[in-house]
Amino acid sequence: MIAGRVWKFGDNINTDLMLPGSLLHAPEEEQMKSVFSSHRPGWLAAMRKGDIIIGGRNYGMGSARPAARSLRNIGIACLVADSINGLFFRSAVNFGFVTLECPGVSSAFSEGDTAEISLEDFTVSNKITGTILKALIIPEQLLNLMCGGGIFPLLEAEGLVTPVRPVRAKEA
């Protein structure tokens, strides 16, 4: 069960808003400092670890950049949106960021509400209004990746890639 305070975002939130192009080559510690910086200045300072984002239609449209990783890194516990761009969903699976599609979720929540999300029966509950919605089921293989730290542990375990090497001071 995941529970947390809700932040509302609208329709068609694109990846550039979460990870600006100017930071494409920057280390992830830098990238996470600019999440929604031009879209919603001040939000990053106001949000807390464990908060939840409720989005509208077509969340995460846009480029393949690892915007889901930035949301995970700043401590968002879960994202639920009316619909989600397929590429953003893949990134969420691969970077271990819990992301659910739940048609109608954006109209069931106001900013500041408390959301409770069950990954057992895929329900999304508004603890303030009592509304309970059904999210789309994520197939088991993908859910295991999403909740198990993403695809990199698997690739490492199978000897396909090396573990991350320590950052060289010069490059950072």
Next chain:
Amino acid sequence: MGMTIIEKILASRSGQAKVSPGDVVVVDVDCQVLEDMSFFHFGRTGPRDILKVWDPSKVVVIYDHDVPAPSARTAAIQDAGREFIKEFAITRFHDIGRHGICHAVVADHAYALPGTVLVCGDSHTCSAGAFNCAARGVSGPDTLYAITTGKTWFRVGETIRYDLDGRLPAGVSMKDVFLHIAGTYGDHATQNVEFGGSGLPWLGMNARRTLTTMGAELSAEFATFEADDVLLDYIKERNPEPFEAQDPDPDATYRARRTIQLADIEPLVALPDAVIDNSVPVGQVAGVPIQQAYIGSCANGTLDDLKVAAEVVSGRQVAPGVRLIVTPATQLIYRQAIKAGYVEKLVDAGAVVTNATCGACYGGHMGVLGPGETCITASTRNFKGRMGDPTAQIYMASPATVAASALAGVIAHPGEFFRGDV
């Protein structure tokens, strides 16, 4: 019930008789494209190394985003890529000089074959759907999975079928068709789009690719064209490998079936910051002053696009205070445009013709927007901050509309300038 094109490709490449919306399928990857940004994720300049390549003969490496390197960091990334290519004996490598925007290089060489699966990290990989190919962007981590295991996974979504009927009026392009679809039907998140119809014989591969490339902006899972003689002839001249094209079953199940009368399409413009539900007829924004006009990208850097731009500006001058930047999508297209005389017409009119790169499209280099500037672009995205400073305003339109606007110094209807006879 029968299957749509994409369902048939995914069924065949996952070894199943049938797949349906809602399924997750694991498929064999027939072609894996890496661009220079890939080496930001692995190799000497990335956080980790790849220990195995499933089949080097299925890999194509193409440099596009930062070419020639605009910084020491990107130069190092590209060098790491060259090392990787040597280590794993990858032969299909498009280094600087043979480079181009990866999706356009894939088209130049018909690396995408009908009925096959092609993946790349980049979001506009759906471009190769024009080749009756199941092609999509899978992002960095899935690139690692595919290149090391030869496999990837897809969710099977519902399909929207578009029948393109009739012929486009002069001066109207597939970019306008895209703006019409995005403006009328909104996003297609979780859905596939399939294109066919009686207008196909008049739509060349470049026109089709503009539409499938922009499938990423509809948030479509896959954007796929039917295979016809135009496609099969195009491939025959470029790639001798065998393939099996997939036609939709006559009783395929579609979420919706929509007909677009191409003759009714007019030049459109997407207002700044979004393309979904954001298109207006050019007349509605005509007169808005611009400082930059850009023609390029994987969607609109084709030879046909350069031809249209050259036709519009031929014998005229770009307005003072406006930068018209034109980027051929590949080095091959650049050479063809020189031979055809398009480059000369553009440069004579005061345009800058850059080398083939993603450059200005993603605000990387060679055409980055400054604070408060206004640009009209024939590229793929007009998100806030996409081409540079977040206070810049980016309108999106067809190459003809962009070229006309560059001459006028304000957003302008291409009909005022388009002669189509130069």
